[in-house]
Amino acid sequence: PIDMHTHSTCSDGELSPKELIQMAKSKHIKIFSITDHDNIDSYSHVQQIKSQGKFPNNMIFIPGVELFTISRVDQSMQHFLVYFPFLAIANFPVKLEFHKKYFMIDEPICTEYQRSQFEQFRLYLKEMEQKRTNRIVQYFKNLNEFFKWGLTIEDFAKFAHIDLENMVAQSSLGRPHIAKYLQQNKIVKNIQEAFNTVLRDDQPPFIQLKVDELETVCERVERFGAKCFLAHPNLEEKNMDVINERIYSAMRHGATGVEKYHSQTDSSQFKYFKGVVSIGSDYHNEQRGYKFGNPDDNLQMKEWEKRLLVKSLFGVIAQKKANKFTKKEENQTQNLNLFIQNYQSVAPTPVKIESKESFSLEKLYSLLKKFK
Secondary structure: OEEOOEOOOOOOOOOOHHHHHHHHHHOOOOEEOOEEEOOOOHHHHHHHHHHOOOOOOOOEEOOEEEEEEEOOOOOOEEEEEEEOHHHOEOOOOEEEEOOOEEEEEOOOOOOHHHHHHHHHHHHHHHHHHHHHHHHHHHHHHHHHHHHOOOOOHHHHHHHHOEEOOOOEEOOOOOHHHHHHHHHHOOOOOOHHHHHHOOOOOOOOOOOOOOOOEHHHHHHHHHOOOOEEEEOOOOOOOOOHHHHHHHHHHHHHOOOOEEEEEEOOOOHHHHOOOOOEEEEEOOEOOOOOOOOOOOHHHHHHOOHHHHHHHHHHHHOOOOEEOOOOOOHHHHHHHHHHHHHHHHHHHHOOOOOOOOOOOOOOHHHHHHHHHHHO
């Protein structure tokens, strides 16, 4: 199984990076990524797990991030997944086996240029986090004033771990943090109710997060080896003509492919897309209903799609597996060996059998005729 889209406590997920790694191990995930919103702090957490010798065998962790961007096509919001396979963490080498082929993944080489560009991109993400913090604080004030809840920004800041004096937060903030706080204060029954009512985009208190164009971000990260995928492009937008235009525009500016398989979207809408596709659960917590590991789509994802994904991420070529007998073939071989032994012992004229491979069914039939 592959799951390249999850969220941790570094943004709006409920499990820590360590807990997610443990869950990925229990689900036998082979390629795994934590893609927090505008935040890649999970990478440092997983590095620590690896340094302690506690990283699972037969799993590759790829640092990633989910960005909010604007598509140049129609100026609409488009989530964007960025991965850094040159920083992959695993107990290398790792053998990734498929039905008929396998990949041997060695530890990737990270150049000084890639490392420096990655660190610069991290600074960019910190700026985005700052924008998120400012937005969420003002957004909460707007909501509290508009709906007259009588709550305080100080209490919300304590809940969301925000330092109001310096306007910094411990994690990348989003609307789920407000939703959880409203649930705790019994303003709403659950998180979904919050999003269906007071946190809707068309409500007066709403504040749009100011973000960069998808194409601009794509060009920037693609230059130093990052891989980019449009996240669940058909989750909110239903017009396939618009979706295809967004995909085409992104691909022209260096995008790797599309997140075809997502817990809440219809993968059949991309049945004619022959490029690289990824798969992710978008797991935040159990309550949201997104199954960790996305087991259903992992069964649907075609083998050639998985192989193409691995090839695009690591630049390796699949190798053919050694031929193995099926159970039926093993039984046939055993019966054939038994017949050879019995026939040779009673045949009036011994038959020379050069090898098992040359002992075909045709030869078996001819021997049976002689035996009769």
